[in-house]
Amino acid sequence: MGESSPFRKRLIRWLEDNRGFIILVFCLPASFLFDTCLQLRNWFRRTFLSAPEKHDERVRDIQRRIRRWGDQPKDKRKPMCTSRPNWLSLSTTFFQKDQCEKIPVDLYNILSLDEERQVVRVEPMVSVGDITRYLIPRGYTLAVTLEIADATCGGLGLGVGMTTYSHRVGFYQEAVESWDVLLGDGSLVHATKDNEHSDLYYALPWSHGSLGLLVAMELKIIPVKPYLKLKYIPVHGQKAYCDMMRDLSGALDKTAKLPDYLEATVFSKDEAVVMVGNFTDVTDPKEKAKINHVASWYKPWFYKHVETFLQKGEDYEYIPLREYLLRHNRAIFWVVESMIPFGNNPIFRLLFGWLLPPKPAFLKFTTTPGVRAMTFAKQVFQDIVLPMTVLEKSVDRAEQLFDTYPILIYPCRIYDHGPAMGQLRPPRKDQMCPGTNYGMFYDLGVYGVPGPVKRRERYDPVHAMRSMEK
């Protein structure tokens, strides 16, 4: 059937109009089963195959594979890559792995916890879900983590990672103490800030595996308490919420007392809810009534809950720490709403809420290139990091180009490590926080279906994205 066949057009329109129902009946149960199998496999691996003491042996195995690759004649060698299938990783890119020499990097173990130095040593495939499950009962969490349980410690290091704690510590890579990497000749290198491999230490973040295979890393941890006291501050007026974010993040004054977690959800150009959270214990029985298990399947989606404070006014709650860290998991921020428009209905949540979220791995595994072309061009899923000075302007531009709310904002330090130290240019002089070696930037998260697409108007997503980048 041709591109423009009326039948095909009607079918696509029908599928779009009824996507919530189709996703509920076919996609969610399949995604759930798929994920249950993956979780079972992970559980099995954690429970029966865990062997931190055999780390060196596993590394030697990988080393042998690399050397065998290197022994081939030069013109026979295909580029190397990890054998982790594309659909398992969170990145939305699809890389042709079958044209490469695939090296299994089956490294899933948490290796050791050093409470004195406050670092945990892990293998790269340990996930955010695994590490928070391990650390929180011991009174710690990663200094920089991610809100998505399936992200891996290694992927975040070699890709990108930032979070709502980053106004205190910067990007994920700032919390990496050391990297263990196998280079192309099979040699094992331990890179730290100060040893002879410090050039590699700074070059690895954002290298996406192009410099070597990561086999272990040490990550900084921070002591925590079981709950987060989260204050919701509704703010009216764009300048008011932008000023508040600059102020609370310490962008203006290095001596400002910083909250532990800081983010804002912008619901329209002039309305936002700023959230500040601090670690705390909850012992007072009266205060216990204010505990909210936001991650439970029957609870309203987190951003919908946040939105209610625009009407209710300022208030606070206590959220169990792990639930706070995974607060955006169930609705994938606010992406699920465009898939299942009735997903936040209380009855739906009660009956089917536990099926959420549809798993990125499942969606990637089952999506054909045709469907991908049809759907990916109709959504925006972008995190854009900009200096705090342009906060107002960036919200305005995002509205012009994408016309979709909510928008996520959270601040992040970017350190100046000197010229040519890594892949990231240091902040300009006028972007630096006075008297420090960092500038205050922020993540602008624009996720969802652009307004023109919703209204079925003409829309050029590539043009919009290029304009935003400019």
Ligand SMILES: Cc1cc2nc3c(=O)[nH]c(=O)nc-3n(C[C@H](O)[C@H](O)[C@H](O)COP(=O)(O)OP(=O)(O)OC[C@H]3O[C@@H](n4cnc5c(N)ncnc54)[C@H](O)[C@@H]3O)c2cc1C
């Ligand atoms: C729903 C969603 C929400 C997100 N939210 C955020 C957010 O809030 N903040 C944020 O910072 N990011 C966010 N991201 C992006 C995410 O951090 C990146 O996709 C990151 O790459 C983590 O994904 P991963 O662990 O699957 O790594 P992968 O994508 O698998 O890996 C990243 C890169 O590192 C390479 N690599 C991985 N392991 C090794 C190894 N052992 N040796 C050599 N190379 C390796 C991979 O080949 C790839 O090029 C989000 C992504 C999604 C899908």
Ligand SMILES: *[C@@H]1O[C@H](CO)[C@@H](O)[C@H](O)[C@H]1NC(C)=O
């Ligand atoms: C968190 O701590 C900061 C700094 O000490 C303080 O200014 C802020 O009011 C606290 N917020 C909450 C919700 O307790």
